[in-house]
Amino acid sequence: MEKEKSKIGRIVDTKIIKRLYAYTKPYRFTFYGVVLLTLLIAVLGPIRPYLVQYAVDNYMIEGKENLLLQITWVMIALLALQTIVQYAHTYYSGWLGQTIIKDIRLQLYQKILSLRLKFFDKTPIGRLVTRNISDIETLSNVFGDGIAAIVADILQILAILVMMFLTNWRLTLVSLSMLPFLLITxxxxxxxxxxxxxxxxxxxxxxxxxxxxxxxxxxxxxxxxMEEQEAQKFNEINKEHRKANLKSVLYYSVYFPVAEIISAAGTGLLVWYGAGEVIEEYTTLGVLIAFMMYISLFFRPIRMIADRFNTLQLAIVSSERVLNLLDNQEDVMPNGNLRPNGLQGDIRFENVWFAYNDEHWVLKDVSFHARPGETIAFVGATGAGKSSIINLINRFYEIQRGQILIDNTPIQQYDLATLRSHIGVVLQDVFLFSGSIRENITLGNPDISDETIWQAAELVGAKSFIEKLNGGLDYQVMERGATLSVGQRQLISFIRAMVYKPEIIILDEATSSVDTETEELIQEAIAKLMQGRTAIVIAHRLSTIQHADKIIVLDKGEIKEIGTHEELLKQNGYYAKLYQMQFVGEYV
Structure with a gap:
C-alpha cells in the first residue's frame, strides 16, 4: 500500500485564497455581511474598557449614582450588541463555509466520476475518500476559523493598541513588555x-x-x-496516527500554560507600575482598571492566533490537494458531442494497439469487424487481452494507435454517457450497491417502470426468486450483494442490462460464476437478449459460444485465429486444442 507523504505549505497561499474566493460569489451578500460583522467585532471590543474607565473616573469616584446607572445600562446594551454580533458572525461564517464546501464536494465528486479508469488504477480509493470528506471538511476552516477569525483578531488587536496608546503611553509600554516573549513562544x-x-x-x-x-x-x-498479520500492519499505522496526534497534544499542553504565565506576568507588571502611577496621581484608577481589561482583551487573540494560523495552514494544504484533483485534466476522458437516439451496432477495430502503461502492449495490431446483429466471441488464456476489448468499446481507456469505430464513426466523437447508454454489460464480478433490488436494476433511472423490470426478470428466469425475497423489488441488498448468492447477483445483472434495451450487449464470463442449473436457465435468456443486437461474448466455457457468428482467438494481445466453431476445429490450431481439452475434461 502506497503511503501518502506529509506536505507543509505556506501559511497563506494567495493563489489558493483567490480560487476559494471565487466560490463565495454566489453568496457574496453573506460574504460581505461576514466582513462587516468582523469589522464590528474589532470596533466593539475596546469600547467596554473605555466606558468602565469613564464611569469610574467621572461617576463612581464623584458619587454620581444616577449617571453611573445610565452608563451601566449603556454597557449592558453594548454587551448585548456584542453578543448578537458575535453570534451572527459565528453562525454566518459557519453557514458560508459549510455551503461552499457542499458546492466544492459536489464538484469534486462529479470530477471523480469523469476520470478515466486509468486514474483509479494508480490512486488508492481511501485517498479519494479522504479528499472528498476529510480534506474538504478541513477546507471549511478557511471561511470559519481561518481567515475571518484571524482578520477579526488582528483588527481587534490594532484597535486595542490604538486605544491604549491614546489613553496612556507609559502604561501601554509596561503592558506590552512581555509581548516579545509571547511572540517568540x-x-x-x-x-x-x-x-x-x-x-x-x-x-x-x-x-x-x-x-x-x-x-x-x-x-x-x-x-x-492473514488476520493477525493484517492486524499488526494496522497497529503500526494506527501507532503513527496516535504518535502524530500526541505530538500536537504535547505542543498544546506546553504552549497554552506558558502563554498564560507570560500574560499573567504582563498583568502583574501593569498592576505594580500602575498602582504607583495612581498613588502618585500620574494617572487615574479608571485608567488602570481599563488597562487591565485592555491587556486581557489584547493577549487573548494573540494566544489564539497561532492556533488559528495553523488551522488556516492545514486548510490551505487540504485546499491545494482538493484543487489539484479538480484541476486534473490529464486523467479526464475527452468527450465528444454526438448523441444519437440509437445505434445500429456496427463495431470495427482497425489496427488497434493498446497498453495500460506505455511499456507493455496488451493489444497488438488488433483488427476485426462485428456487423449489426452478429455475435462475436473472444477466447484465449488469461491476460490475452479479452477484457481489454470490452474496456475499449466502452471507452474506459484510450488506445495508443489505430482506430475504433461504431456505426462507421470514431468512438471519440460520441458523447460518453450516450455511447455507454447504448451498450449493455454483464460482468463476471457483479457489483451491487447497498439499496433495494429495484435501485440496483434501474440505477436510479425513473423512466424504468416496475413492469419493465418484471418482464426482464421473467425473461431471465429471475422472477420467482425475487418474488420470494422479503419485499420483492424493495428487498434491501447489503453491501456488494453479500446476502445474495453468486447466481442471484448474476441474474440481477442480466436484468439490469436488459431494462436499458441496449443495441450492443457485452457478456464477460457472464455464466462462469453460476452453477450448471442456473447456467442452463439463463442460456435461453441470453439467446433472446442477443436477438437483434450486436453481442460481444467472452467465455472460458466453449460450449456457450459454439453458435457465435465469429470466434476470435487471442494470444498475448494478438489475433491468432478467426472463424466459426466448425471452421476453427478444422484448422486444428489453438482453438481446437482448447476445445479438446475441455471436451475431454467434461467426459473423463
Whole structure:
C-alpha cells in the first residue's frame, strides 16, 4: 500500500485564497455581511474598557449614582450588541463555509466520476475518500476559523493598541513588555504544531486507505488466514496516527500554560507600575482598571492566533490537494458531442494497439469487424487481452494507435454517457450497491417502470426468486450483494442490462460464476437478449459460444485465429486444442 507523504505549505497561499474566493460569489451578500460583522467585532471590543474607565473616573469616584446607572445600562446594551454580533458572525461564517464546501464536494465528486479508469488504477480509493470528506471538511476552516477569525483578531488587536496608546503611553509600554516573549513562544509553537498537523493529516489519509482496501478485500484476508498479520500492519499505522496526534497534544499542553504565565506576568507588571502611577496621581484608577481589561482583551487573540494560523495552514494544504484533483485534466476522458437516439451496432477495430502503461502492449495490431446483429466471441488464456476489448468499446481507456469505430464513426466523437447508454454489460464480478433490488436494476433511472423490470426478470428466469425475497423489488441488498448468492447477483445483472434495451450487449464470463442449473436457465435468456443486437461474448466455457457468428482467438494481445466453431476445429490450431481439452475434461 502506497503511503501518502506529509506536505507543509505556506501559511497563506494567495493563489489558493483567490480560487476559494471565487466560490463565495454566489453568496457574496453573506460574504460581505461576514466582513462587516468582523469589522464590528474589532470596533466593539475596546469600547467596554473605555466606558468602565469613564464611569469610574467621572461617576463612581464623584458619587454620581444616577449617571453611573445610565452608563451601566449603556454597557449592558453594548454587551448585548456584542453578543448578537458575535453570534451572527459565528453562525454566518459557519453557514458560508459549510455551503461552499457542499458546492466544492459536489464538484469534486462529479470530477471523480469523469476520470478515466486509468486514474483509479494508480490512486488508492481511501485517498479519494479522504479528499472528498476529510480534506474538504478541513477546507471549511478557511471561511470559519481561518481567515475571518484571524482578520477579526488582528483588527481587534490594532484597535486595542490604538486605544491604549491614546489613553496612556507609559502604561501601554509596561503592558506590552512581555509581548516579545509571547511572540517568540507563539512562533515556536506555530512551527512545531504545523509539522504535527501535517503528520496528522497524512496519518488520517493512510488509515483511510488501509481500512478501505482491507475491508473490501476481507474475504482474501480470511481465506489466507492473514488476520493477525493484517492486524499488526494496522497497529503500526494506527501507532503513527496516535504518535502524530500526541505530538500536537504535547505542543498544546506546553504552549497554552506558558502563554498564560507570560500574560499573567504582563498583568502583574501593569498592576505594580500602575498602582504607583495612581498613588502618585500620574494617572487615574479608571485608567488602570481599563488597562487591565485592555491587556486581557489584547493577549487573548494573540494566544489564539497561532492556533488559528495553523488551522488556516492545514486548510490551505487540504485546499491545494482538493484543487489539484479538480484541476486534473490529464486523467479526464475527452468527450465528444454526438448523441444519437440509437445505434445500429456496427463495431470495427482497425489496427488497434493498446497498453495500460506505455511499456507493455496488451493489444497488438488488433483488427476485426462485428456487423449489426452478429455475435462475436473472444477466447484465449488469461491476460490475452479479452477484457481489454470490452474496456475499449466502452471507452474506459484510450488506445495508443489505430482506430475504433461504431456505426462507421470514431468512438471519440460520441458523447460518453450516450455511447455507454447504448451498450449493455454483464460482468463476471457483479457489483451491487447497498439499496433495494429495484435501485440496483434501474440505477436510479425513473423512466424504468416496475413492469419493465418484471418482464426482464421473467425473461431471465429471475422472477420467482425475487418474488420470494422479503419485499420483492424493495428487498434491501447489503453491501456488494453479500446476502445474495453468486447466481442471484448474476441474474440481477442480466436484468439490469436488459431494462436499458441496449443495441450492443457485452457478456464477460457472464455464466462462469453460476452453477450448471442456473447456467442452463439463463442460456435461453441470453439467446433472446442477443436477438437483434450486436453481442460481444467472452467465455472460458466453449460450449456457450459454439453458435457465435465469429470466434476470435487471442494470444498475448494478438489475433491468432478467426472463424466459426466448425471452421476453427478444422484448422486444428489453438482453438481446437482448447476445445479438446475441455471436451475431454467434461467426459473423463
Amino acid at each position: 507563539t512562533y515556536i509553537f506555530k512551527e512545531k504544531i504545523k509539522v504535527a498537523f501535517a503528520q496528522v493529516r497524512t496519518a488520517v489519509a493512510n488509515l483511510n486507505t488501509f481500512v478501505q482496501e482491507h475491508i473490501s478485500g476481507m474475504n482474501i484476508v480470511q481465506i489466507f488466514a
